[in-house]
Structure formats: C-alpha cells, structure tokens
Amino acid sequence: RPILERDEKKKKVVEDIKAAKSIIVLTGAGLSTAAGIPDFRTPGTGLYDNLQKYKLNHPTDIFTLDYFLEKPHAFFELTKDFISKDYKPTSSHYFIKLLEDKSVLLRNYTQNIDGLEFKAGISRDKLVQCHGSYETATCVSCRKVYPNIDIVKKHLKPDNIKIPMCVSCKKGIVKPDVVFFNEDLPERYTNLSNVDFEKCDVLIVIGTSLKVSPVNVLPDKVPIGTTRVLINFEQAPLGSIQRNRTYPYDYYLNGDINETVFELCKELGWEEELEKLVSE
Numbered sequence: 001r002p003i004l005e006r007d008e009k010k011k012k013v014v015e016d017i018k019a020a021k022s023i024i025v026l027t028g029a030g031l032s033t034a035a036g037i038p039d040f041r042t043p044g045t046g047l048y049d050n051l052q053k054y055k056l057n058h059p060t061d062i063f064t065l066d067y068f069l070e071k072p073h074a075f076f077e078l079t080k081d082f083i084s085k086d087y088k089p090t091s092s093h094y095f096i097k098l099l100e101d102k103s104v105l106l107r108n109y110t111q112n113i114d115g116l117e118f119k120a121g122i123s124r125d126k127l128v129q130c131h132g133s134y135e136t137a138t139c140v141s142c143r144k145v146y147p148n149i150d151i152v153k154k155h156l157k158p159d160n161i162k163i164p165m166c167v168s169c170k171k172g173i174v175k176p177d178v179v180f181f182n183e184d185l186p187e188r189y190t191n192l193s194n195v196d197f198e199k200c201d202v203l204i205v206i207g208t209s210l211k212v213s214p215v216n217v218l219p220d221k222v223p224i225g226t227t228r229v230l231i232n233f234e235q236a237p238l239g240s241i242q243r244n245r246t247y248p249y250d251y252y253l254n255g256d257i258n259e260t261v262f263e264l265c266k267e268l269g270w271e272e273e274l275e276k277l278v279s280e
C-alpha cells in the first residue's frame with residue numbers, strides 16, 4: 001500500500017465521509033483539551049502527571065473503588081469542576097453535531113464525562129457515554145440511585161469539600177455514576193456496541209490514546225471494508241489488537257484536532273454550517 005501524503009489522506013477521508021451512511025465517532029479526552037479540560041496521559045499537562053500530592057502507587061488508582069472508599073476527597077476535588085465550571089464545547093464537538101444534522105451520525109461513543117456533547121446539541125439517542133457521566137449518582141453501599149446530581153453538588157464548595165453521604169442508608173458515599181477501573185461499563189454501551197459497529201461505514205476516532213479497555217477494541221469491531229480515521233497528536237494503535245486483521249482503509253491525520261476538523265469541513269464544503277453551529 002503506497003504511503004499517502006497528509007493532503008491525499010484528507011481527500012480520501014472527505015470522499016468517504018461524503019459517501020457514508022453510518023458514521024461512528026469515537027472520542028476521548030483530547031476532544032476537550034481545547035475547552036480547557038486537561039486530558040489524562042499527555043506528558044506534563046495530563047491529569048496522571050499531576051497527582052503527586054495524592055501519593056498513589058499508580059496514577060490510575062485515583063479512579064478505583066478501593067481508593068475512593070479510603071480517600072473520597074481526592075476524587076471530588078479532581079472532578080468538582082465538571083459541575084461547577086461552565087465549560088464550552090469545542091468546534092469539534094459541533095462537527096459531531098453537524099454529522100447528526102446531516103443524518104449520517106450512527107453514534108458518538110465518548111469516553112468523556114464532561115457532558116460537552118449535550119451542550120453542543122448532540123441528541124441523547126446518538127450518544128453513548130462509555131465511562132458514565134457526572135449527571136446522576138449512586139450510593140456505594142445500598143445502591144440507592146440519585147437521579148439528580150444536586151445532592152453531590154451542594155457538598156462541593158470551591159474551598160470546602162464535604163463528602164456527600166446517602167440519605168437513605170446513612171453510611172454509604174454518594175458516588176457520581178462515572179465508571180471506575182474494574183467497574184462494568186453502562187448497559188447501554190454493551191447493548192449498542194454489539195449492534196452499531198457492524199453497521200459502520202466510516203469510523204472517526206478523535207483525541208484518545210486508546211489505552212483503556214474495553215473501549216480500545218471497538219475499532220476492531222467494524223467490517224474490514226470500513227474506513228477508519230484517526231485524528232490525534234499521536235498515532236494511537238487503532239489496529240487489530242484482538243482479531244489480528246488488517247484494515248486497508250486506515251487514515252491517520254496527525255495534528256491538532258480542531259485544526260484537522262476544520263480542514264476536513266473546508267474540503268467538505270461544510271465550513272459555514274460548522275461556523276453557524278459554533279456561533280449559535
């Protein structure tokens with residue numbers, strides 16, 4: 001297979017997006033860095049490089065139930081911004097919304113818990129929040145469900161974090177419904193990923209290192225003839241970890257996400273529509 005220049009790859013991707021009927025967009029923390037939310041694994045700025053004060057054996061311990069039960073302050077301190085700060089969606093979030101408006105978005109699978117997809121207007125029906133969300137919460141002890149995050153919110157003052165306790169059993173911590181390591185992904189993820197990926201004709205992967213399972217094997221669930229596009233600073237391993245298959249239509253577009261998405265929209269003739277969504 002000849003090695004294509006970036007511009008040639010872009011042209012191929014644009015052709016395939018124009019012909020597509022069922023696009024899946026798989027997103028990660030890189031999508032929201034332009035909104036001011038750090039990702040996890042970028043050296044220096046990523047969250048996992050900035051947890052020294054918690055003295056963890058491994059940075060990802062911060063998102064485990066054992067650590068949470070022992071030191072719940074850390075998790076709330078790190079995530080309180082999601083409910084108190086008013087982050088704005090990036091133009092790439094609006095690109096996904098544009099795909100929905102054009103009736104070609106089959107689904108957006110996001111690993112993010114910032115909820116910026118909704119703020120960009122993406123429908124609930126089109127979104128799978130693979131790692132849960134910060135919208136609802138559950139008691140870790142009696143499993144009482146709190147459909148409204150306000151119970152948690154009122155405990156998290158900027159300079160004073162109180163641990164939200166369950167009003168029912170009075171002994172469990174109320175934990176936002178984000179997925180920790182070793183926890184199951186939401187049922188919606190399992191149900192939909194089992195049927196969506198075989199229908200996908202273009203898969204666009206944006207802003208993820210693809211280091212976390214089971215989401216990182218999703219790219220291998222599309223048919224061999226599917227176009228797979230990666231938009232990211234680094235070349236995350238899209239490929240065939242599980243099934244050892246070779247996909248002939250893989251395109252890696254390196255560089256900044258918003259810049260690349262903008263270049264694609266320009267080629268697609270969608271520039272104005274994107275700008276309209278962003279400014280509305």
Ligand code: OAD
Nearest residue numbers: 028029030033039040041111207208209210232233256257
């Ligand atoms: P990572 O931090 O692992 O990866 C983000 C990727 O986005 C990296 O490859 C960056 O190079 C890239 N990136 C960041 N900003 C970019 C930009 N402006 N332009 C281009 N690329 C950019 O984040 P995720 O892959 O989303 O899960 O992490 C996956 C999961 O690990 C998270 O959902 C979270 C975490 O532990 C749980 O906590 C369960």
Ligand code: ZN
Nearest residue numbers: 139142166169
């Ligand atoms: Zn309880």
